[in-house]
Amino acid sequence: MTKVLRCKEVGVDCDFEAKGNSVEDIMRQAQKHAKEKHGMDTIPPELLEKVQKAIHDE
Numbered sequence: 001m002t003k004v005l006r007c008k009e010v011g012v013d014c015d016f017e018a019k020g021n022s023v024e025d026i027m028r029q030a031q032k033h034a035k036e037k038h039g040m041d042t043i044p045p046e047l048l049e050k051v052q053k054a055i056h057d058e
C-alpha cells in the first residue's frame with residue numbers, strides 16, 4: 001500500500017506530494033521538501049503532528 005502526504009492537507013498552499021511505503025520514507029521526503037521549498041530547517045512539533053496525521057494510504 002502506498003502512503004501519501006500532500007502539503008495542501010497540512011494547510012500549506014503548495015502542490016507537493018510525497019509518496020512512499022512507510023511513514024519514515026514520507027517524513028524524510030517531507031523534511032527535505034520543507035527545507036528546500038519552505039525554508040524550514042526543522043519542522044516545528046505542531047506542524048510535525050499535523051503532517052503525521054495527514055499521511056494516509058492512497
Ligand SMILES: [Zn+2]
Pocket residue numbers: 007012014015016033037038
Ligand atoms: Zn510544500
